[in-house]
Amino acid sequence: MSTHVATAGVTQPRQYHGVLDWITTTDHKKIGIMYIVFALINGWLGGSLAGLIRLNLYNPDWHIVSPALYNQLMTMHATIMIFLTLMTAFAGFGNYLVPLMIGARDMAFPKLNAFAFWLLIPAAMMLYGSFFVVGGAAADGWWSYPPLSTAQFSAGHGEDLWILAVILLGISSIMGAINFLVTVIDMRAPGMNWMKLPLFVWSWVVTAWMLVLAVPVLSGALFMLLSDRWLNTGFYRPALGGDPLLYQHLFWFFGHPEVYIMILPGFGMISHIIPSMARKKLFGYKGMVMAIWSIGVIGFMVWAHHMFTAGISASARVFFSMASMFISVPTGVKIYSWLASVWGGVIRFTTAMKFALGFIFTFVLGGLSGLMLAVVPFDILVHNTYFVVAHFHYVLVGGSVMTLFAGTYYWFPKITGRMLSEKLGSWVFWLFFIGMNWVFMPMHLLGIEGMARRVANYRIEFRPLNQFISEGFIFMLLAGILFTYSIIKALREPKTAGDDPWQANDIELHLEWATSSPPPAYNFAEIPEVD
């Protein structure tokens, strides 16, 4: 059956060359590459906004940017990093790797796949363009809580553009997610049964389910917000019978699963990299699959921990506190399984492995500060302070970004046929790892001392730590420059990587390493059989 569907997908499209080829392509590999390049560009833009934020916070007396612009920078930094960088980067690797890993020739719906990618462009144009409309870009944080985000308090069209862009990005995500699900369900090579599925594919299956279930809720909440702004419907306005808390529940019903949407594919990557580099089979495959599913399911039952100080009932606090703690159990299982995978292995400290092991270091901290935040009395002491900023940057930078670095170093040879410099890679890793901890570790302290988040300036008492933090940003910036340089440099070199530069298939068969680097159009001349 799989073979039949796969061959049916092969229709020879008209051939174009150069730019036109990229614009018209429905090839999952080219679309994947475009996603990844798009993510890298947006990572630079979003990171630059972070640089401006840190520069402004270096000294509360400097006022580099106005408070109004600061709020825009802060909002857009989050929006760009979440929706345009992390989600698209994982979508890119998913697009490139999932069909290869399951032995398919393309995604199930190649045209839908291309459409999902090209929707990102107008969305990005709306987001960046909104800086130049009257009133500037959206400035209400990426949660965009009403009433602040209603027409009464945010009259500018920046907010409208933001809402429309995020709805568009959501549509793109839903289309991508459905495509992933159908591809994996229907187009696995013969013999590739569910319990042989590589973990990166598994993690994308769960991620896709989460996207399909969570994103429509966000879209609905944002449509209601939009109609509140334009039609005065008052879903979120108490004076018109609405309630601002309704929005918070809807938003976080999406917002918390979103966190796992941004980390599960990264978990999947690590589960490939660690066994390859330790030259040992992954430990506890079944446990890993169960852990991903548990995270996916429990991830939908913890959203109100973002609202512990919003005046929810005591019983809601008790339930969501307990549920939030449960989710650290499957996460812990994954950490232990990775460590057990390394145990007894023979480790090659490639850059990919350095990032993978560095990821374990940072993610343990991010996960356990999350566990602390699930303790309601502690959350009350640090809610909406820099402790929370530290926590989610440990998860998103120490988690998602580190896994993306690891994944890039690991699969770059497959995607381009060329190796990234390991010498530069070592510099990239150490600069980024030190910079990342330098910047985000002291934020825990800043939060415990009581500095609120999302502030353009602060009480003078917080200045020493803020200056220290801002200085660390330079390391992350240098890592970014070296990383980008390393990619450009590698692309000018000959294609010498070979099919399986990491000898991954010596340990276990991985279809993506069984084909050439880069793989030919339609991946497999003959659909492989897996035994």
Next chain:
Amino acid sequence: MSLALLSSYAQQAGTSMAQAMAQAAAKGSAAPVRNAFSQPGGIVAIRAAAASLRAFVWVIPFILIAYILLAYVIIKFRDKGDGRKPATFHENNPLEFLWTIIPLIVVITVALHSYPTLTFMEFGGNNPALTIDVVGHQFFWEYKYPQYGIDISNDTLVVPANAVVDLDLTSVDVIHGFYVPGLGIQMDALPGRITNLWFKAKPGYYKGQCTQLCGVNHAQMLIDVQVVPNDQFQAWLAKHRTQSASLPAAPPAALPVAPTAARKARGKA
């Protein structure tokens, strides 16, 4: 801020208590921001910090175990070029069962341990000596003492020490967050709703700020709380009651420019 210091202001300058308060506030701005861990300002902060530390004690071993194992595998299992063959095990059901069930028991313990404190923070403030309505505005706080007919805006919140103080919070515009780390309290103020918190504090000066992004001047929306002994509080009440009585019944609807300017002036004084 000690009682002696406070009354010495009033005596030396021969000024009103309100002015003494303003001076105290200016003095207070040089004091560190207190937090519940280093300088807890009362039973709520103490209980919250203790609950946090209890949870932290459970969390530390997990950080240590993970980091020790990580360091161990990195050192022990690197490729030393001696041709060692990698191990081949990839499953161990009892081990996997253990590292699921033990953390599960631990997190249930941590959660259950925090509930008494949660209950205390939520319901422990019975028979409050004083109820204050806190109203969030863009970008200042308004404090109403309905028992005494006092209504002050953009000023230090003055409360008696060692008494249960109940805060009913709401907002007239957007959502604000009322956060005073030294007192161990944080609660959002939402339009159309009344949220509630309580505390019982030791005398002193406590700084906080708005924690829910509320617009352009969110960062300027600071909170200052002065906890004074009861006799001082009664004197403060007497002064403000007469002042409020002479004011028009309704407070000004909005103070568009003044709050920030006043804040800045006070910060520099």
